[in-house]
Amino acid sequence: MSEPSEFEIALYVVATPLGNLADITKRAVSVFTQVPVIACEDTRVTRDLLRLLGIPAPVLFSVREHNEREAADSVIARLAAGEAVAYASDAGTPAISDPGARLVAAVREAGFPIIPIPGVSAVTAALSVAGLESTAFTFVGFAPVTVTSLAQFVERIAARVETTVFFESPHRADKTLQALASGLPVDCRVVIARELTKKFETIVALPAGEIDAWRVANAERMRGEFVIVVAGAASAPAQTFVDAQKLLRTLLEELPPAKAAKLAAKISGESREALYALAEKLKSER
Numbered sequence: 001m002s003e004p005s006e007f008e009i010a011l012y013v014v015a016t017p018l019g020n021l022a023d024i025t026k027r028a029v030s031v032f033t034q035v036p037v038i039a040c041e042d043t044r045v046t047r048d049l050l051r052l053l054g055i056p057a058p059v060l061f062s063v064r065e066h067n068e069r070e071a072a073d074s075v076i077a078r079l080a081a082g083e084a085v086a087y088a089s090d091a092g093t094p095a096i097s098d099p100g101a102r103l104v105a106a107v108r109e110a111g112f113p114i115i116p117i118p119g120v121s122a123v124t125a126a127l128s129v130a131g132l133e134s135t136a137f138t139f140v141g142f143a144p145v146t147v148t149s150l151a152q153f154v155e156r157i158a159a160r161v162e163t164t165v166f167f168e169s170p171h172r173a174d175k176t177l178q179a180l181a182s183g184l185p186v187d188c189r190v191v192i193a194r195e196l197t198k199k200f201e202t203i204v205a206l207p208a209g210e211i212d213a214w215r216v217a218n219a220e221r222m223r224g225e226f227v228i229v230v231a232g233a234a235s236a237p238a239q240t241f242v243d244a245q246k247l248l249r250t251l252l253e254e255l256p257p258a259k260a261a262k263l264a265a266k267i268s269g270e271s272r273e274a275l276y277a278l279a280e281k282l283k284s285e286r
Contacts, residue, residue, distance in 0.1 A: 012086040015093040015119030019198035072106035093121040126193040126227035136162035154183035168226040184208035189231035195224035244268035
């Protein structure tokens, strides 16, 4: 593990706790202690965080979606004047469905270094407790608002091979969960993570066919911020490899093992190497 590098003039993109103050990192505290300026999503939220950490508040100014371009100019001007700047969103890792991406791009284009200070991310926190084996996932931000767009959104998720992760707000959660219940295959695995790291944290994994029953059982479950994880279409069924075996056996009646395994892998999505090993085994058994 490397020693901390010397503090330099840069934009520090700092992850902050979702709700549990103990999740703050030592590097984040160090940066907040040393920078003369913090750009943040909401100055009130960041001021409260600094107070809880016992850090005197430096200069704070707001970076929101509507003023991000202008705020980037201010950050660049301060960097050019020799001041290091930290950027923090209200909670979690900045620039992930929060302002910050345009700020980072502008600072990079201006030629100043950008240093990530990693920490809590609602996306990876939810994935870590989802229990889904897929190593590939797509993060899609927030679900759309309109009924038609939401239905199309769910339809696209249902067709994805990889895991899908998205955020949902309290006033939209009920409608979105209803859309998932009606639009996903009944056996599709869904993980609902609510109020992560906070007092009323709830994490439940269930098939889509049980979402409605879970949703209506307790109205309190619709309160708080949500991260929803949906298993990919190829990772949910357990019969994919069985189908590949049947296909391989059929192909072996007409093709040599290498060609049969290659074609079976292409059709089924299974590992070519695994199917070839099985083909060789079946050939020897014959």
